[in-house]
Amino acid sequence: xxxxxxxxxxxxxxxxxxxxxxxxxxxxxxxxxxxxxxxxxxxxxxxxxxxxxxxxxxxxxxxxxxxxxxxxxxxxxxxxxxxxxxxxxxxxxxxxxxxxxxxxxxxxxxxxxxxxxxxxxxxxxxxxxxxxxxxxxxxxxxxxxxxxxxxxxxxxxxxxxxxxxxxxxxxxxxxxxxxxxxxxxxxxxxxxxxxxxxxxxxxxxxxxxxxxxxxxxxxxxxxxxxxxxxxxxxxxxxxxxxxxxxxxxxxxxxxxxxxxxxxxxxxxxxxxxxxxxxxxxxxxxxxxxxxx
Amino acid sequence: xxxxxxxxxxxxxxxxxxxxxxxxxxxxxxxxxxxxxxxxxxxxxxxxxxxxxxxxxxxxxxxxxxxxxxxxxxxxxxxxxxxxxxxxxxxxxxxxxxxxxxxxxxxxxxxxxxxxxxxxxxxxxxxxxxxxxxxxxxxxxxxxxxxxxxxxxxxxxxxxxxxxxxxxxxxxxxxxxxxxxxxxxxxxxxxxxxxxxxxxxxxxxxxxxxxxxxxxxxxxxxxxxxxxxxxxxxxxxxxxxxxxxxxxxxxxxxxxxxxxxxxxxxxxxxxxxxxxxxxxxxxxxxxxxxxxxxxxxxxxxxxxxxxxxxxxxxxxxxxxxxxxxxxxxxxxxxxxxxxxxxxxxxxxxxxxxxxxxxxxxxxxxxxxxxxxxxxxxxxxxxxxxxxxxxxxxxxxxxxxxxxxxxxxxxxxxxxxxxxxxxxxxxxxxxxxxxxxxxxxxxxxxxxxxxxxxxx
Numbered sequence: 190x191x192x193x194x195x196x197x198x199x200x201x202x203x204x205x206x207x208x209x210x211x212x213x214x215x216x217x218x219x220x221x222x223x224x225x226x227x228x229x230x231x232x233x234x235x236x237x238x239x240x241x242x243x244x245x246x247x248x249x250x251x252x253x254x255x256x257x258x259x260x261x262x263x264x265x266x267x268x269x270x271x272x273x274x275x276x277x278x279x280x281x282x283x284x285x286x287x288x289x290x291x292x293x294x295x296x297x298x299x300x301x302x303x304x305x306x307x308x309x310x311x312x313x314x315x316x317x318x319x320x321x322x323x324x325x326x327x328x329x330x331x332x333x334x335x336x337x338x339x340x341x342x343x344x345x346x347x348x349x350x351x352x353x354x355x356x357x358x359x360x361x362x363x364x365x366x367x368x369x370x371x372x373x374x375x376x377x378x379x380x381x382x383x384x385x386x387x388x389x390x391x392x393x394x395x396x397x398x399x400x401x402x403x404x405x406x407x408x409x410x411x412x413x414x415x416x417x418x419x420x421x422x423x424x425x426x427x428x429x430x431x432x433x434x435x436x437x438x439x440x441x442x443x444x445x446x447x448x449x450x451x452x453x454x455x456x457x458x459x460x461x462x463x464x465x466x467x468x469x470x471x472x473x474x475x476x477x478x479x480x481x
Numbered sequence: 482x483x484x485x486x487x488x489x490x491x492x493x494x495x496x497x498x499x500x501x502x503x504x505x506x507x508x509x510x511x512x513x514x515x516x517x518x519x520x521x522x523x524x525x526x527x528x529x530x531x532x533x534x535x536x537x538x539x540x541x542x543x544x545x546x547x548x549x550x551x552x553x554x555x556x557x558x559x560x561x562x563x564x565x566x567x568x569x570x571x572x573x574x575x576x577x578x579x580x581x582x583x584x585x586x587x588x589x590x591x592x593x594x595x596x597x598x599x600x601x602x603x604x605x606x607x608x609x610x611x612x613x614x615x616x617x618x619x620x621x622x623x624x625x626x627x628x629x630x631x632x633x634x635x636x637x638x639x640x641x642x643x644x645x646x647x648x649x650x651x652x653x654x655x656x657x658x659x660x661x662x663x664x665x666x667x668x669x670x671x672x673x674x675x676x677x678x679x680x681x682x683x684x685x686x687x688x689x690x691x692x693x694x695x696x697x698x699x700x701x702x703x704x705x706x707x708x709x710x711x712x713x714x715x716x717x718x719x720x721x722x723x724x725x726x727x728x729x730x731x732x733x734x735x736x737x738x739x740x741x742x743x744x745x746x747x748x749x750x751x752x753x754x755x756x757x758x759x760x761x762x763x764x765x766x767x768x769x770x771x772x773x774x775x776x777x778x779x780x781x782x783x784x785x786x787x788x789x790x791x792x793x794x795x796x797x798x799x800x801x802x803x804x805x806x807x808x809x810x811x812x813x814x815x816x817x818x819x820x821x822x823x824x825x826x827x828x829x830x831x832x833x834x835x836x837x838x839x840x841x842x843x844x845x846x847x848x849x850x851x852x853x854x855x856x857x858x859x860x861x862x863x864x865x866x867x868x869x870x871x872x873x874x875x876x877x878x879x880x881x882x883x884x885x886x887x888x889x890x891x892x893x894x895x896x897x898x899x900x901x902x903x904x905x906x907x908x909x910x911x912x913x914x915x916x917x918x919x920x921x922x923x924x925x926x927x928x929x930x931x932x933x934x935x936x
Contacts, residue, residue: 192727199719206717302540310544311769312740316747316776324751330726333751336719405748406716409740411542415714450720454708458681 191328196447202336204443205343209398210416211423212350212435213391219430220367220387223278224286226293229417230300231392233408234269235262235399237304240408243315255318259400266396267389274388275381297413305410318404335405342401346394347436353390354432363387367430425465428478437476489670489699489934496908498667500900522836524843526570533558533828534594536578536587537605537629537820542714543581545739545769546607546820550629551577552813553824554604556805559812561828567835568845573828576600580607584614591615595622602626604827607820609633609654609683613640619647625848627831627855629823632786633683634921637873642917646848648855648869650830650876651823652788652906655923657763658688659909660787660880661734662695664902665761668782669732672759674706676730678721678745680737681710688736688763690920691927698931706730711737716744722752730758736784738764743772750776766790766885770816771893779886783896787880787904788819789864792895805863819864823876826862830869833860872913880904 214228239262247255277296281288322334354360365373366383374380398416399408423442427434442461449460468476535554538547558573566572576598578590594600602625606612612631619626620641628636628649641647665672675696679685689708696703707728709721718737722745725733733754737745742765749755755778763784766773770791791806805825809817817825834854838846846854856871867878881903883896911918911926918925 192723195723196720199723202719203717305540305544310548311772312545312743314743314747314774316774319747319751320776324753330723331751331753333748335751402716405751406744407740407747409542409714409716409744410540410544411714412716412740415712415716447720450709450711451724454710454724457710458712 191330194327195330195332196451198332198336198340200440200443200447201340201343202443203446204439205340206398206402207419207423207442208343208436208439209346209394209401211420211427211439212346212432213394213398214420215424215427215430215432215435216350216394217388217391218424219432220363221278221282221384223282223289223293224429225278225391226290226417227273227296227300228293228391228395228420229415230297230304230413231266231269232395232399232416233304233410233413234300235266235396236403236406236408236412237308237313237399238262238265238396239400240313240315240403241308243318243404244313247317251317251321253321255315255321258315259318259404260397262400262403263393263397266399267393269396270389270392271385273392274385278388279381279384297417301410301413308408310410313403313408315404315408333405339401339405342397346397347432350390350394350432359386419461422461422465425475426468428472428475430479431475431477434475434477487932487934489666492699492932492934493663493667496663497905498663498902499904500667500902520836520840522568522570522839524839524845526568526839526845528566528570530574531567531571531602532574532576532598532600534576534578534591534598534600534603535605536580536590536594536603538581538607539577539579541581542740543607545772546630546818547580547605549769549815549818550605550607550820550824551575552809553629553817553821553826554828556809556812556821557825557828557832560808561832567832568839571845578605580605580611584611587611588614588618591618591624592622595624600624602831604824605629606631609635612636612649616641616644616647620645622646623848625851627827629827630820634687634923635683637875638917638922642873644874646852648827648874648876650827650867650869651819652786652878652880653875653910653923654684654687655691655921656787656880656906656909657784658691658736659695659923659927660882660902660904661688661761661763661782661784662692662699663904663909664782664882665692665732665734666695666699667902669759669761670700672700672732673702674704674728674730674732676707676709676725676728676733676758677705678709678711678718678725678733678735678737680713680715680741682713685710685713685736687921689734690924692734694924694927698927698933701933711741713741714739715741718745718748719752722749722754726752726754726757732759732761734761736763739768739772742768746773746777750778755781763787763882766894766896767819770818770895773885773893775887775892775894777885777894779884779894779897781885782882783885783894784882785896786819787882788878789822790881790883790896791816791818791822791863792891792898793881793883793901794865795898799863799865801861802863817863822863826860826864826867829862830855830858830860830867834858870913877906877910879906880909 427438767785886897
């Protein structure tokens with residue numbers, strides 16, 4: 190029973206980080222209709238920036254100030270997004286999808302090499318943040334307190350996004366642009382500004398995912414590609430372009446991965462693909478996807 | 482399976498599993514490094530550069546192993562070039578190639594390096610997925626090759642059973658799981674319930690198999706109570722850790738390495754795993770010694786791929802290691818791992834073979850003459866003696882592992898100098914002529930020839 194509680198918390202932890210990554214990916218697709226393959230390494234960038242900053246300013250510390258550095262990765266990634274969208278991506282919106290895939294895939298690899306260049310090939314950790322909060326006990330089991338913070342951040346991000354998109358004027362413009370870019374533009378919406386804002390928010394979420402997860406793990410080369418694949422499983426299940434879908438998809442993946450690891454150790458990865466296959470067979474556009 | 486009337490203690494002592502702080506004598510006269518008085522090479526030596534194609538991981542998560550490998554090669558080449566080059570004439574030139582391009586692209590690159598770049602030899606390779614693909618290509622191209630790692634038993638068991646042009650310097654993979662198993666049997670014989678977490682690819686499977694076969698022989702009562710198979714290069718192990726703890730083992734065996742191991746131990750600490758069980762690893766301190774923090778628990782059986790840790794042999798006892806570590810640290814600002822030691826030793830072994838071949842016939846030796854000198858070569862490297870078996874071209878050196886310990890001299894844990902475990906390599910690897918077996922020849926050899934001990 191104690192371990193059941195731990196397994197549930199583990200699943201929520203996984204879902205929380207996945208939502209941050211997949212939510213950003215889905216938002217960007219929903220508004221701009223581009224599949225941003227570089228998204229995985231934007232997540233990794235968040236992790237590297239935060240780990241690099243913590244390692245640089247607080248290598249061995251018990252200072253609580255270190256928590257102030259956590260958002261550094263999210264902010265840096267958002268800034269990168271604000272630069273990348275107008276310079277690199279915008280020229281390709283009117284081109285065929287292959288061009289967008291090539292450009293974003295190229296960007297994925299450039300970002301990987303950039304991180305390798307800036308931080309070297311060895312794993313970076315920011316575990317002083319993780320350690321400071323210690324662990325708490327659930328019956329006979331122990332759980333890291335920091336992970337609750339990660340779960341909370343995922344939850345708050347979901348709420349915040351929902352409010353932002355459905356309760357603000359900007360959200361209306363965003364949805365309008367997403368549904369019909371030309372009409373929105375004709376009605377006076379500054380589409381370019383909406384694009385850059387949406388892309389920046391998507392990057393912020395990815396960066397936040399990396400920044401918040403790195404204290405309990407480590408920043409390593411290749412983590413972005415791994416995350417990208419998982420994020421795709423989430424959006425395939427939830428429906429590309431849907432935030433609700435990203436949330437539900439992340440929860441499904443989180444829960445089934447935990448079950449997979451625990452019960453079907455030999456095929457833990459295959460379990461996730463199987464779920465994606467089943468969803469695609471039953472609802473080809475994903476659970477919340479709009480069939481086009 | 483025959484039962485022999487032998488106790489665990491007796492059999493371990495037969496195998497020479499030693500926990501010793503001082504087992505080595507003085508360094509032999511022939512070693513790495515070029516400080517000794519050079520004899521003048523015989524005959525005419527051309528002065529055109531000797532080109533080595535060095536392929537390893539320069540990008541992606543494998544760079545954590547690839548980078549030190551390249552650096553080891555570079556350091557040895559610099560030493561040799563400072564003396565004028567190979568045979569005092571041919572400076573070593575290294576051409577880099579990125580192993581991360583993928584197996585198919587790697588074989589093409591090997592061909593290109595040989596045919597277009599006219600490399601004289603090929604070196605490197607980290608992944609066990611790549612050596613079995615590149616080995617046959619090197620044979621076909623007649624390209625003199627020393628693989629540094631990619632240590633799968635499969636290469637010389639199956640892919641290239643009768644190698645001519647290819648060699649490999651670091652210990653064969655099966656030695657790693659077997660070393661871990663023997664170290665556990667010798668130090669924690671009371672272990673009964675073992676949980677496993679291994680990366681889900683060839684290396685993890687190999688470590689799991691060989692640990693299990695050794696445990697079956699030396700700790701017949703051991704039960705394997707849970708298995709976790711995370712994907713290679715994962716960073717989230719919460720589910721695997723929870724599963725392992727829930728199975729109530731008294732020991733966890735893991736072959737996670739690199740960034741995976743760093744993420745794993747940080748999480749395992751906060752989940753209280755280390756306080757609930759002993760932990761035995763195959764590669765924890767082997768990949769990037771400095772990437773493990775002092776928060777890592779002491780007394781963990783921290784493997785170094787059964788190959789090398791820079792802290793052993795320590796001090797002045799084995800000057801080859803002392804000077805190697807000092808030079809490496811001065812040049813790169815970090816400590817060498819087993820890949821760095823392997824590449825460094827391989828480069829000097831090549832030099833030794835060329836010098837010997839020259840002494841016999843004069844002039845620049847052809848590949849056949851160099852191969853003749855590499856087969857059966859023995860050399861003292863930083864980590865100890867390395868022997869190249871003539872039948873399978875595989876390098877063998879005594880296996881080593883130990884326990885993590887924090888010492889004031891280093892900002893990261895090292896192997897406890899008082900409890901280093903060394904095992905003569907011949908006692909844990911299948912001998913020449915042993916029939917090829919499944920999953921490895923060493924596995925069937927252990928299974929068929931080791932006695933099962935009395936409890």
